[in-house]
Amino acid sequence: MNYEERLENVSVLGAAGKMGSGILLLTAVEMADLSLQRGNKDKTFVLNAIDVSKEGLAGLMRYLREQVRKVAEKKAVQLKKTYADRDDLIENEDIISQYIFDVMNIIRPSTRMEVAYGSTLIFEAVSENKDLKVKLLSGIDGNSPEKPWYFTNTSSVPIHIIDEEAGLDGRILGFHFYNPPAVQKLVELIVTNDTKTEVREFALDYAKKLRKVVVPSFDFAGFIGNGHFMRDALHAIQTAEDLTKEMPYVEAVYCVNKIAQDYLVRPMGIFQLIDYVGIDVVKFIMKVMNPYLEDEDLHSDLLDTLMEQGVKGGQYSSGAQKDGFLKYEKGKPVGIYDPEKKDYVPISDFSEVADQRLGEIPASAVSWRTMLRNKDKDTVLAAFFNDLKTSGALGAKLAVEYGRRSKEIGRKLVADKVAHNENDVNTVMLTGFFHAYGPINEFFD
Numbered sequence: 001m002n003y004e005e006r007l008e009n010v011s012v013l014g015a016a017g018k019m020g021s022g023i024l025l026l027t028a029v030e031m032a033d034l035s036l037q038r039g040n041k042d043k044t045f046v047l048n049a050i051d052v053s054k055e056g057l058a059g060l061m062r063y064l065r066e067q068v069r070k071v072a073e074k075k076a077v078q079l080k081k082t083y084a085d086r087d088d089l090i091e092n093e094d095i096i097s098q099y100i101f102d103v104m105n106i107i108r109p110s111t112r113m114e115v116a117y118g119s120t121l122i123f124e125a126v127s128e129n130k131d132l133k134v135k136l137l138s139g140i141d142g143n144s145p146e147k148p149w150y151f152t153n154t155s156s157v158p159i160h161i162i163d164e165e166a167g168l169d170g171r172i173l174g175f176h177f178y179n180p181p182a183v184q185k186l187v188e189l190i191v192t193n194d195t196k197t198e199v200r201e202f203a204l205d206y207a208k209k210l211r212k213v214v215v216p217s218f219d220f221a222g223f224i225g226n227g228h229f230m231r232d233a234l235h236a237i238q239t240a241e242d243l244t245k246e247m248p249y250v251e252a253v254y255c256v257n258k259i260a261q262d263y264l265v266r267p268m269g270i271f272q273l274i275d276y277v278g279i280d281v282v283k284f285i286m287k288v289m290n291p292y293l294e295d296e297d298l299h300s301d302l303l304d305t306l307m308e309q310g311v312k313g314g315q316y317s318s319g320a321q322k323d324g325f326l327k328y329e330k331g332k333p334v335g336i337y338d339p340e341k342k343d344y345v346p347i348s349d350f351s352e353v354a355d356q357r358l359g360e361i362p363a364s365a366v367s368w369r370t371m372l373r374n375k376d377k378d379t380v381l382a383a384f385f386n387d388l389k390t391s392g393a394l395g396a397k398l399a400v401e402y403g404r405r406s407k408e409i410g411r412k413l414v415a416d417k418v419a420h421n422e423n424d425v426n427t428v429m430l431t432g433f434f435h436a437y438g439p440i441n442e443f444f445d
């Protein structure tokens with residue numbers, strides 16, 4: 001079976017989730033592009049979008065339509081060539097509408113798992129629960145005449161365990177996208193000792209067609225990305241908890257969030273990122289990773305408390321951010337949740353006082369957005385971080401500690417044989433978390 005044949009009948013499990021919807025979008029576009037190639041006009045390409053939630057699937061179709069329009073607009077010139085033999089498509093809008101139709105036409109939303117039995121490739125993006133993943137994959141495999149290949153998007157469960165428990169004979173690998181899959185360039189690729197060579201080769205071809213950056217990770221729970229993210233998040237929580245000795249809790253959370261974003265030049269503050277991924281998801285990932293760690297317990301009582309109080313973060317099917325550590329209006333943080341009051345405190349009530357506590361940020365400060373396309377960013381960032389080291393202000397001191405911890409976490413991932421090398425750790429943070437610089441750097445010695 002060649003590349004195209006493998007992609008003629010595909011299923012995505014958990015298609016309405018935020019990772020599933022992105023995987024579905026990228027795969028639908030790739031499959032539609034194949035279907036529009038001259039030699040493939042008589043073939044039928046089918047992409048099953050499977051999810052337990054009917055409402056989620058309806059939201060998914062809306063999301064896809066909007067996103068495919070954006071894709072079509074970006075490749076308008078290419079599409080003109082694709083539809084060159086269609087005299088009825090005259091205006092740009094005609095071509096875009098036709099492309100949206102052709103992409104949407106291959107997608108079959110369904111709440112029934114049985115539709116996956118005819119697929120040759122299955123993307124699994126259900127919730128981070130090993131037993132559920134094993135149950136679904138073994139259920140499909142036992143009923144499928146196709147002996148499909150499985151690409152799991154698990155962010156923490158070792159792949160060999162899913163393979164062994166579901167009895168997949170090496171027809172599985174970890175193909176871990178980052179959120180949002182349509183934007184983040186990274187795919188973490190995890191093969192086991194048993195993963196078949198042809199499955200891995202296909203994965204590399206497919207990633208290349210999607211223009212993804214592939215970083216191999218060893219098959220260790222959490223892999224590289226979450227190996228860094230979970231520890232980075234726990235450092236932030238610990239720092240905020242320590243700060244409550246000198247300031248109220250909501251100010252402490254505000255300060256640490258601001259340090260991660262403005263002082264460490266990241267796209268989001270760390271508490272905003274935890275909300276974006278979902279407090280529940282972060283907690284599950286830590287729980288999955290823990291049994292594999294000998295000398296560490298990745299756990300936070302604060303996350304437990306928030307969960308108990310129903311504060312979970314994550315996103316609505318529209319893509320809008322749900323409240324978590326922070327409260328959001330039009331996607332912007334406007335409040336901080338106080339577990340004692342069981343309510344949000346407006347940021348405007350205390351930001352001035354909290355900013356004074358952090359002290360002046362050096363004039364050399366730069367924003368994440370301006371760094372992305374700055375050819376001189378290493379020099380600019382070095383100047384800013386050096387100013388932080390000599391500043392003496394609380395915010396600067398905490399930022400330097402945070403940068404050093406992030407570097408230590410990165411190095412440990414190599415020492416623990418989770419990552420092959422330091423460059424891979426940096427690439428994961430640059431392309432999966434959209435950081436402007438890698439954690440293992442000269443800035444934070």
Ligand code: CAA
Pocket residue numbers: 067155177178179180182183184225226229267268273276277319432433434
């Ligand atoms: N689907 C498709 N496109 C999306 C999108 C989505 N869900 N969300 C954002 N975009 C697009 C926007 O439409 C916009 O596109 P254009 O430039 O073409 O207009 C582009 O992304 C930038 O978005 P915005 O202008 O709205 O905002 P931004 O520049 O601040 O970027 C962000 C938003 C890409 C989310 C950025 O803030 C970011 O990268 N944040 C960090 C997210 C992160 O760390 N993700 C990894 C989480 S960990 C994980 O995923 C692994 C795990 O296992 C837990």
